[in-house]
Amino acid sequence: MDKDFAARRRRDLIIAAVLAVIAALTPLFVKDVVVQNILILTLMYAGLSQSWNILSGYCGQISLGHALYFGLGAYTTELLFTKFGVLPWFGMLAGGVVSALIAMGLGYPFFRLRGHYFVIATIVIAEIGLLLFHNWEWAGAAMGITIPIRGDSWLKFQFLRTKLPYFYFALALCCLAWFVTWWLENSKWGFWWRAVKDNPEAAESLGVDVFNSKMGAAAVSAFLVAVGGSFYAQFVSYIDPESVMGFQFSLLMALPAVLGGIGTLWGPVLGAAILIPLTELTRFKFGGSGRGVDLIVYGTLIVLISLALPRGLLSLFSRPKKTGAAR
Amino acid sequence: MGLLYGLIAVGLALIFGLMDVTNFAHGEFLMIAMYLSFFLFAFFAIDPLLSAPLVAAALFIFGAVIYLLIVRFAMRAKANAGMVQIFTTFGLAIVMRGLAQFFFTPDYRSIPQSWLGGKTISVAGIFLPEPQLVGALVSILAFAGLYFFIHRTDFGRALEATREDPGAVALVGIDKNRVFAFGWGLGAALVGLAGAIMASFFYIYPDVGASFALIAYVTVALGGFGSVFGAFAGGIIVGLVEAVTALVLPPSLKSVGIYAVYLLVVFIRPRGLFGSI
Numbered sequence: 001m002d003k004d005f006a007a008r009r010r011r012d013l014i015i016a017a018v019l020a021v022i023a024a025l026t027p028l029f030v031k032d033v034v035v036q037n038i039l040i041l042t043l044m045y046a047g048l049s050q051s052w053n054i055l056s057g058y059c060g061q062i063s064l065g066h067a068l069y070f071g072l073g074a075y076t077t078e079l080l081f082t083k084f085g086v087l088p089w090f091g092m093l094a095g096g097v098v099s100a101l102i103a104m105g106l107g108y109p110f111f112r113l114r115g116h117y118f119v120i121a122t123i124v125i126a127e128i129g130l131l132l133f134h135n136w137e138w139a140g141a142a143m144g145i146t147i148p149i150r151g152d153s154w155l156k157f158q159f160l161r162t163k164l165p166y167f168y169f170a171l172a173l174c175c176l177a178w179f180v181t182w183w184l185e186n187s188k189w190g191f192w193w194r195a196v197k198d199n200p201e202a203a204e205s206l207g208v209d210v211f212n213s214k215m216g217a218a219a220v221s222a223f224l225v226a227v228g229g230s231f232y233a234q235f236v237s238y239i240d241p242e243s244v245m246g247f248q249f250s251l252l253m254a255l256p257a258v259l260g261g262i263g264t265l266w267g268p269v270l271g272a273a274i275l276i277p278l279t280e281l282t283r284f285k286f287g288g289s290g291r292g293v294d295l296i297v298y299g300t301l302i303v304l305i306s307l308a309l310p311r312g313l314l315s316l317f318s319r320p321k322k323t324g325a326a327r
Numbered sequence: 328m329g330l331l332y333g334l335i336a337v338g339l340a341l342i343f344g345l346m347d348v349t350n351f352a353h354g355e356f357l358m359i360a361m362y363l364s365f366f367l368f369a370f371f372a373i374d375p376l377l378s379a380p381l382v383a384a385a386l387f388i389f390g391a392v393i394y395l396l397i398v399r400f401a402m403r404a405k406a407n408a409g410m411v412q413i414f415t416t417f418g419l420a421i422v423m424r425g426l427a428q429f430f431f432t433p434d435y436r437s438i439p440q441s442w443l444g445g446k447t448i449s450v451a452g453i454f455l456p457e458p459q460l461v462g463a464l465v466s467i468l469a470f471a472g473l474y475f476f477i478h479r480t481d482f483g484r485a486l487e488a489t490r491e492d493p494g495a496v497a498l499v500g501i502d503k504n505r506v507f508a509f510g511w512g513l514g515a516a517l518v519g520l521a522g523a524i525m526a527s528f529f530y531i532y533p534d535v536g537a538s539f540a541l542i543a544y545v546t547v548a549l550g551g552f553g554s555v556f557g558a559f560a561g562g563i564i565v566g567l568v569e570a571v572t573a574l575v576l577p578p579s580l581k582s583v584g585i586y587a588v589y590l591l592v593v594f595i596r597p598r599g600l601f602g603s604i
Contacts, residue, residue: 062409062410064413109590109594112594112597113593113597114597115409116343116349116548116552117548117552117593117597117598117599119413120544120545120548120589121589121590121593123541123544124541124545124586124589124590125586125590127541127582127586128583128586128587131579131580131582131583132580132583134579135577135579135580251417255414258410258414262410292424292425292426292427292428292429292433292533293425293429294425295421295422295424295425295428296421296422296425296426296429297425298418298421298425299418299419299420299421299422299423299424299425300418300422301418302414302415302417302418302421303397303414303415303418303419303422306401306410306411306414306415306418307397307400307401307411307415310411
């Protein structure tokens with residue numbers, strides 16, 4: 001079993017490296033801007049979903065309020081950039097740290113809650129954040145922030161003529177989130193988290209520090225999501241509360257992981273690779289009508305997939321042997 | 328207004344609170360009810376107040392059918408049942424919103440001259456808007472009815488027993504699906520009542536449900552899952568808190584008060600005010 005596990009982990013790492021190289025080469029063949037856009041979003045959501053999966057999948061604390069961290073990342077970066085001229089790279093880091101700290105601060109009261117009470121609390125806190133930013137004059141209130149154009153440069157992480165640098169950053173983010181998950185999966189934390197998810201009482205009695213392992217998961221998860229938020233802000237170069245902190249982001253982070261396989265290493269990537277292009281294509285194809293056909297198609301797909309494959313698409317491939325380590 | 332939130336929440340209290348099934352499409356049920364009430368008015372000139380029983384009956388059927396067609400299967404999932412329920416009902420909500428946009432267009436509609444709309448009644452020198460007053464009355468009746476129903480009838484006992492242990496319930500000859508389908512129907516019928524009353528004084532558009540849904544979840548959770556009385560109390564508290572917040576903070580922040588009170592309550596009592604689950 002142990003040997004199998006080590007072999008599987010090595011294989012996962014190799015597959016990931018191969019996939020990353022293939023992904024890195026795609027821009028050589030794909031010149032279409034619309035397609036590149038979809039690829040960037042897919043990679044970004046894969047990374048976000050992977051980060052969400054750390055807290056909600058591995059540790060079992062279902063959060064539908066991660067839009068808060070996404071928005072905090074975006075706002076911290078852009079406020080620092082537009083008001084104090086701090087480069088987005090530092091803003092990104094600052095956003096991550098702010099989000100991780102807030103996640104831990106919130107963790108104190110939140111992690112006492114169970115089940116629906118916890119989920120609703122996460123939705124509510126993100127909604128409070130959204131409303132506060134809506135009314136915060138200094139941060140642009142409902143008008144949001146338009147990021148001033150200072151020309152193409154890696155230093156300012158701003159590119160007007162090409163989308164390629166964004167593509168590579170999104171790829172790097174996705175790889176980072178995957179690698180962190182891969183690494184944590186086999187660490188003390190990874191085992192603690194799964195124990196906390198399956199049976200917190202039993203885990204506690206065996207000496208697992210339940211509270212701190214939840215805090216750790218929340219901090220890592222929030223940090224990575226905030227970096228994603230910073231990236232998104234630079235990518236779209238305009239943010240307002242609704243467009244970076246809306247409830248839909250919380251769902252879009254959760255959906256790929258759920259569709260692919262919650263609490264698994266590959267679930268979020270697989271889910272995002274299918275879901276995000278599908279979302280964008282239905283919007284592209286049917287969205288123009290303004291009659292909600294894209295919503296109908298999209299919603300129907302979600303219902304069908306979650307009914308047909310409650311454990312996610314990944315369960316199609318898994319052999320019984322593999323599930324021992326994944327769940 | 329608090330009792331209106333209560334009225335929207337009472338159906339959810341039954342589905343979400345008592346049967347422990349997540350329903351993220353609750354707001355969309357409300358939206359459907361409002362449209363029904365609107366069309367009954369537009370085509371047959373039936374006042375929302377009169378059509379309320381019709382709308383409730385239609386939503387009863389709708390709720391039961393949704394349960395039998397979709398939710399039943401979502402509950403069957405063995406692995407992460409909670410997530411499956413969340414996303415199935417959420418997908419359903421998106422479809423319903425899309426359908427509403429497709430058939431009814433995203434335009435805002437309202438019922439111009441209903442019996443209730445825009446009228447006020449003066450009680451001891453205080454002017455009260457009539458729709459809210461009627462809403463409050465219906466809400467109290469609905470809660471009382473549901474309370475009686477759950478605690479005094481065989482069906483109510485069957486419902487609670489089914490949630491507790493579907494296996495044991497099957498042994499004594501209760502059909503889980505029939506009980507839950509009826510429960511879903513009833514929950515939908517209650518939100519149908521709410522929709523009919525709200526249609527007479529609120530704008531009707533495809534996304535209208537979303538704005539009320541989160542407050543309905545908060546109301547149910549604030550009162551505590553598994554308690555009808557809790558949801559009623561939750562509704563009153565939510566209404567009061569909203570009114571007070573609107574006085575102190577800018578109106579766009581009025582929901583913040585509600586959310587903050589929810590957080591405060593569950594931090595002190597992790598199972599809500601009167602929760603048993």
